[in-house]
Amino acid sequence: MTQLDQQVARRLTRFYVLALTVIAVLSLSGLLFIRRTLSDHYDDSRVVNVAGRQRMLSQRLTKLALLRTTEIPATDTASFAALLNTWNQSHRQLRDGMLRMEKEYLVRKSRRIDQMLTQLEPVFESMYRNLVRINTASTTPEQKKAALQTVLRAEPLFLEQMNAIVFRFDQESFERVRALEQIEWVLTVATLLILLIEGLLIFRPVVNHTKDVIRKLTESDEALRQSNAQLNVANTDLENANRQLVITQRELLWATEEKYRLQIAEENSRSAGLLEGQEEERRRFARELHDGIGQMLTGLKLHAEKLKAVPFPEPKHRERFEELCTLIYDVIQTTRQTSHNLMPSVLSDFGLGAALQLLAEQTTRSSGIPVSYEGETEGKRLTPAQEIGLYRIAQEALNNAIKHAEAQQITISWHRDGTQTTLTVEDDGKGFTQKAGPKKDRPPLPTNGLRNMHTRARLLNGELTITSKRKKGTNVTVYSTDTRNA
Structure with a gap:
């Protein structure tokens, strides 16, 4: 590559990298704006839902307070204390700017909403104190009725102000979405302009340079094809050699396995023959002990038994004779035990x-x-x-x-x-x-x-x-x- 080509390549590379960097920054900025706004919009929707729920909870608590004060049976099985606690917690979290539910949601409030919540605070406190009084067991019926009257007077004002707060939350959330749309349009127009500049200043020079490169590649393609043809011939010969080598390896492996199987079979046969010979020798030796030595010892015992009737001149001789008889009996028992251990007859019988x-x-x-x-x-x-x-x-x-x-x-x-x-x-x-x-x-x-x-x-x-x-x-x-x- 000549010096001019190198300069052109470096300049085009700088332009291309710069353009891609700008496009990437604009795209990432748009994505970040969208993700942030979607997250904020999700938080705003939860805030609007909680604010709307406050209206429903106030109506439900008022109904339950009325039924409890007048002692009218109700089909609503909800806990009055639980509803009152939820109503109170939601109000204070909206006022403090942070909802704590399955996770924390930021309450994005304007100065106008803060003023509206400040105006609502006395009405809420009045309703809450009287609802707590109605829920207290020690409160007398007259006190409950008075508290109910206060709740009924404050509820319409609470609903009216809470309704205005809900609509204000929704309006501000919509305004933030519209602001995001304007930013998105600006980013889109900027991206299109960058793409147009890239096409005029970068793409066209790159196309011309590519044409020149393709021409040179076409000229060298024929030489490459000839080299590939020669390599294909060499590869074919190598594949044939590899195939023959694999066949030879398989035959060698089969021969080795066959030899190993024959060795195992021969070893098993030799071991079986050796053990069979041992067992046969044990049978023969057991028969010899039982039929030969055993019978001889039994005859010796019988002769000794006959000698018991013969008088001995001295008691010491009698004691030695008794020891001899005991020894003969022990030898007979040992011989029988040895014969049994060599080949127990009970095993075959x-x-x-x-x-x-x-x-x-x-x-x-x-x-x-x-x-x-x-x-x-x-x-x-x-x-x-x-x-x-x-x-x-x-x-x-x-x-x-x-x-x-x-x-x-x-x-x-x-x-x-x-x-x-x-x-x-x-x-x-x-x-x-x-x-x-x-x-x-x-x-x-x-x-x-x-x-x-x-x-x-x-x-x-x-x-x-x-x-x-x-x-x-x-x-x-x-x-x-x-x-x-x-």
């Missing part, structure tokens, strides 16, 4: 509910901690895998509560709702904070047991949640679905 109830009773006897069972003991059976899985979770949770929780009460509950089963082991022990690291004065958390419980719950297509707070106890809950009936 009577189901999960009976096995959990027996587990609670045996744990109470062995540990001395009260363990209660709530739930079903008979009914439709679950699958063997579900029953042994839920039983092992309950057994592990109960073992953790006894070893680590220092609980005073443990509750095992198992409920079914259709295909949904819920197993809960809850204690009132010291609990633990799952996110905190182990401390020296606190035993380590049974992480292996928790991991085993989560694995068993996952293999049952269920969900295991552990809720625990320090000194608030621990709650272990398993939600599982009977896929056989789902």
